[in-house]
Amino acid sequence: MAIDPLKTVGQNTPRIDAYERVTGQATYTRDIKLPGMLYARVLRSNVPHAMIRRIDTSKAEALPGVRAVMTHETHKIPYGSGSISGGRQYSDAHKDITTRLRYTFNDHVRYVGEPVAAVAAVNRHVAEEALQLIEIDYEELPFVLDVEEAIEPGAPEIWSGGNIAHDSENRQQPIGGRTGDLEAGFAEADQIFEDRFTTQFVQDAQMEPRSALAHWEGDKLILHTPTQGVSNCRHDTARDLGLEDHQVQVICQYMGGGFGDKNGNYYFDLIAAAFARDLGVPVMVELSRKDDWLATHGRWHTVQDYRVGVKDDGTVTAIQLNGLSGMGPYLRRSGNVAGMDVYACENTEKSILPVHTNRVVSGNFRAPTYPQGYFGIESMMDEVAYKLGIDPVQFALKNMVRPTETKQFTNFTLDQCIEQGAELFDWANRWKPEPGSGEGPIKRGAGMAFMMFNARLGASSAILRVNAEGRYTVYVGVTDIGPGAKTTMSMLAAEELGVPLSDVDIVWGDSDRCPYSVGESGSRCTMMTGYAVVEAARDLKRQIAENGMPQGDSVLIASATPAPTTNGKLREGFGAHFVEVEVDTHLGDVRVTKYVTVHESGRILNPLPALDQIRGAVIQGIGQALTEDLRYDSRNGQPLTSGYYWGRHLTHLDVPQIENVFIETDDGLGPYGAKTVGESGIIIAPVAVANAVYNAIGHRMRDLPITRDKILEVVA
Amino acid sequence: MAYRHLNVEQTNAPASLSRRDFLRLHVSEGKRVLELSCERLFMRYQDAQSGVGRRQVSNHDDVMPWAQQPTGFDTPTLDELFAELERQLAEADELCVLEPDWLNGGAFGREVGARVEAFERRGGHVAFGSFSPPSVSNGIMES
Numbered sequence: 019m020a021i022d023p024l025k026t027v028g029q030n031t032p033r034i035d036a037y038e039r040v041t042g043q044a045t046y047t048r049d050i051k052l053p054g055m056l057y058a059r060v061l062r063s064n065v066p067h068a069m070i071r072r073i074d075t076s077k078a079e080a081l082p083g084v085r086a087v088m089t090h091e092t093h094k095i096p097y098g099s100g101s102i103s104g105g106r107q108y109s110d111a112h113k114d115i116t117t118r119l120r121y122t123f124n125d126h127v128r129y130v131g132e133p134v135a136a137v138a139a140v141n142r143h144v145a146e147e148a149l150q151l152i153e154i155d156y157e158e159l160p161f162v163l164d165v166e167e168a169i170e171p172g173a174p175e176i177w178s179g180g181n182i183a184h185d186s187e188n189r190q191q192p193i194g195g196r197t198g199d200l201e202a203g204f205a206e207a208d209q210i211f212e213d214r215f216t217t218q219f220v221q222d223a224q225m226e227p228r229s230a231l232a233h234w235e236g237d238k239l240i241l242h243t244p245t246q247g248v249s250n251c252r253h254d255t256a257r258d259l260g261l262e263d264h265q266v267q268v269i270c271q272y273m274g275g276g277f278g279d280k281n282g283n284y285y286f287d288l289i290a291a292a293f294a295r296d297l298g299v300p301v302m303v304e305l306s307r308k309d310d311w312l313a314t315h316g317r318w319h320t321v322q323d324y325r326v327g328v329k330d331d332g333t334v335t336a337i338q339l340n341g342l343s344g345m346g347p348y349l350r351r352s353g354n355v356a357g358m359d360v361y362a363c364e365n366t367e368k369s370i371l372p373v374h375t376n377r378v379v380s381g382n383f384r385a386p387t388y389p390q391g392y393f394g395i396e397s398m399m400d401e402v403a404y405k406l407g408i409d410p411v412q413f414a415l416k417n418m419v420r421p422t423e424t425k426q427f428t429n430f431t432l433d434q435c436i437e438q439g440a441e442l443f444d445w446a447n448r449w450k451p452e453p454g455s456g457e458g459p460i461k462r463g464a465g466m467a468f469m470m471f472n473a474r475l476g477a478s479s480a481i482l483r484v485n486a487e488g489r490y491t492v493y494v495g496v497t498d499i500g501p502g503a504k505t506t507m508s509m510l511a512a513e514e515l516g517v518p519l520s521d522v523d524i525v526w527g528d529s530d531r532c533p534y535s536v537g538e539s540g541s542r543c544t545m546m547t548g549y550a551v552v553e554a555a556r557d558l559k560r561q562i563a564e565n566g567m568p569q570g571d572s573v574l575i576a577s578a579t580p581a582p583t584t585n586g587k588l589r590e591g592f593g594a595h596f597v598e599v600e601v602d603t604h605l606g607d608v609r610v611t612k613y614v615t616v617h618e619s620g621r622i623l624n625p626l627p628a629l630d631q632i633r634g635a636v637i638q639g640i641g642q643a644l645t646e647d648l649r650y651d652s653r654n655g656q657p658l659t660s661g662y663y664w665g666r667h668l669t670h671l672d673v674p675q676i677e678n679v680f681i682e683t684d685d686g687l688g689p690y691g692a693k694t695v696g697e698s699g700i701i702i703a704p705v706a707v708a709n710a711v712y713n714a715i716g717h718r719m720r721d722l723p724i725t726r727d728k729i730l731e732v733v734a
Numbered sequence: 735m736a737y738r739h740l741n742v743e744q745t746n747a748p749a750s751l752s753r754r755d756f757l758r759l760h761v762s763e764g765k766r767v768l769e770l771s772c773e774r775l776f777m778r779y780q781d782a783q784s785g786v787g788r789r790q791v792s793n794h795d796d797v798m799p800w801a802q803q804p805t806g807f808d809t810p811t812l813d814e815l816f817a818e819l820e821r822q823l824a825e826a827d828e829l830c831v832l833e834p835d836w837l838n839g840g841a842f843g844r845e846v847g848a849r850v851e852a853f854e855r856r857g858g859h860v861a862f863g864s865f866s867p868p869s870v871s872n873g874i875m876e877s
Contacts, residue, residue, distance in 0.1 A: 236752040237753070238754065238755075263809070264755035264778070265755075477786045479786060481776070485835075493777070532777060533780040534784070534809075568838075573836075574838075574839075575776070575838070575840065579780070579784030
């Protein structure tokens with residue numbers, strides 16, 4: 019489907035704030051200094067599971083320069099964003115009924131890194147010194163790190179009633195459901211395959227460590243914090259402090275990446291607010307890199323058991339998944355595992371139990387439920403294809419979801435993504451029909467995977483005004499977590515108004531100075547807030563046509579809160595990845611030598627950051643496949659690999675040039691047909707790499723990350 | 735360094751300053767001066783008019799189909815928004831209307847303008863000015 023070219027949209031456009039960012043002029047939360055402000059640091063539990071018998075802060079309080087010390091004995095502030103059952107962060111009703119409420123400080127500590135005290139002092143050095151003077155007497159409790167051990171009878175109870183997480187009604191039920199007739203599907207199968215796949219916890223690892231600066235004007239809290247959504251953070255914070263929404267102003271002008279780690283509010287927002295309220299001065303809470311690693315959240319680790327029924331001709335007739343997701347001690351998100359719906363098979367069953375452990379909390383990380391799920395399902399299907407002697411590309415084309423009368427899409431390009439990717443990659447020549455058949459110790463192999471990711475529509479707001487000088491100003495509650503939302507919003511306004519981008523200004527990242535915004539998560543900012551910008555621009559054009567341009571001091575103001583729908587159709591972004599790897603069977607080393615992606619994300623509004631997003635996501639995905647892991651010492655429950663180095667996070671230097679092609683379409687929805695980009699690139703990167711490793715060495719790697727020791731173990 | 739549990743509703747704001755969303759109240763020479771930010775009021779007006787926050791389902795990409803629908807934000811209705819403005823105006827002696835260009839034309843300008851005029855008819859003093867939000871320069875915020 020060809021798309022009509024546009025004037026501004028679709029052009030490679032550098033970020034409008036690039037200069038400020040790269041010259042250090044951009045003011046991040048930690049850069050802000052207010053008169054008389056104090057600095058706060060957080061003391062964390064150094065044991066995985068314990069009751070605090072006694073906490074003595076007297077020496078810390080006596081240290082010159084210390085202004086206040088906060089513990090569970092002084093402050094009992096619910097931290098709702100981290101505790102709700104059912105994976106929803108913003109359901110106040112659920113907060114009211116949950117029996118597993120988390121507080122900012124808990125006397126029952128459940129993981130290494132849990133906040134146990136905070137100190138506010140004249141500077142960060144005094145605050146850090148004071149932390150060392152706090153004495154805590156722990157009554158240590160048995161701990162559990164493994165999800166399967168956590169649900170065995172007699173396992174240490176992290177919560178009363180057992181370690182299976184509660185749903186929205188305090189029930190311990192699995193996530194999932196059934197479609198079609200599973201038994202009939204297996205009965206129809208010629209062969210049934212079973213296998214287990216496991217994935218690790220990985221940290222979001224955004225560049226900017228967390229911080230929060232709070233001050234009060236009377237009963238109004240002004241909170242500077244790096245958040246992916248000022249509207250939602252405002253509501254979360256107000257709820258946790260017992261305030262009304264209008265009593266909180268959340269400001270985030272610049273932030274250094276989010277990846278889902280900065281959804282909603284965080285406990286340090288509440289600590290900053292409480293200190294500032296009590297002391298009557300601004301207070302900045304700062305997290306170190308290690309704090310950021312061990313005391314925020316990352317992708318949940320999983321155990322996935324698949325059972326697949328298939329006919330001899332390669333048709334999948336039944337898929338069953340039983341799984342466990344490790345959520346840490348507090349349920350911040352659902353623990354769901356995605357991926358099965360990319361197959362056409364109608365007979366399915368999924369049952370996932372979110373399980374509490376004494377590890378760091380799990381939560382959203384770029385396509386929260388997807389990369390781990392796709393690793394499981396597409397490793398399984400890759401294995402089935404080989405067992406049946408079918409080329410994985412042909413197996414994919416045969417079994418992938420397709421439009422039907424009951425399952426309609428706004429547009430569908432998954433087959434194009436796969437076919438075009440196979441051609442660009444030269445699949446026919448790079449893939450080995452006989453896995454592990456290469457000569458010599460360095461073995462090459464090729465793998466592929468395919469995906470779809472919801473490009474949902476929904477409500478968000480934008481305001482647009484123009485003055486007599488012909489300056490247009492867009493008001494949107496975006497915070498620009500990295501993909502360039504400010505630039506995209508400005509481009510959309512310029513395009514629809516038919517004016518140069520340089521005529522458009524933007525006000526963003528302030529819950530008082532912007533209308534409601536859905537925030538930047540779920541790759542929805544462009545589709546929802548961007549569409550509101552287009553609608554506001556249309557309204558403004560109508561006003562200009564009716565009234566002419568404003569004169570003198572007058573302005574014209576337009577606003578929009580559209581709530582578009584797909585009329586029951588599925589709206590998805592599609593993609594396929596093709597990877598070649600070299601595996602050194604003597605050293606166990608895996609090196610990615612070629613990476614080709616084809617994505618359909620609707621119309622690409624700004625190719626420059628869109629390509630960056632795919633590349634960045636792929637690098638994260640390769641890291642998840644090969645290196646990244648938060649390891650624990652099973653003897654004492656201590657995390658061992660925090661930080662970029664020990665966490666083994668990849669950089670651009672660690673991967674080859676990632677070749678990407680966008681198939682551009684316009685389904686008439688979203689802003690000029692734009693769909694999801696930000697999360698799409700990571701979804702199938704881990705499994706595509708894993709499938710390539712199998713093709714290279716002939717051994718299926720079922721546990722991520724695929725480290726040297728695991729390679730050497732199977733090839734020895 | 736005895737600490738109380740944080741309970742915002744029981745704490746007292748400084749007598750000289752009170753802030754409520756788009757309003758800022760301070761006492762000057764014995765008079766209660768109310769600053770009205772038209773820009774901020776317009777944002778709340780837009781939210782109240784759209785009602786989007788009240789029906790917001792989730793801002794996250796990890797939506798569980800089996801979970802109950804959450805309650806949404808505490809977005810006031812238009813009536814509640816203007817009732818609050820009237821209540822605050824009733825207690826003020828002077829009104830400083832900031833960023834008045836937001837009142838140009840449209841229903842918003844008429845609604846706010848009518849209340850400002852009513853305030854003036856009651857003997858209140860009205861001034862117009864431009865609001866300067868705290869600026870951040872070289873990392874130093876000037877309040």
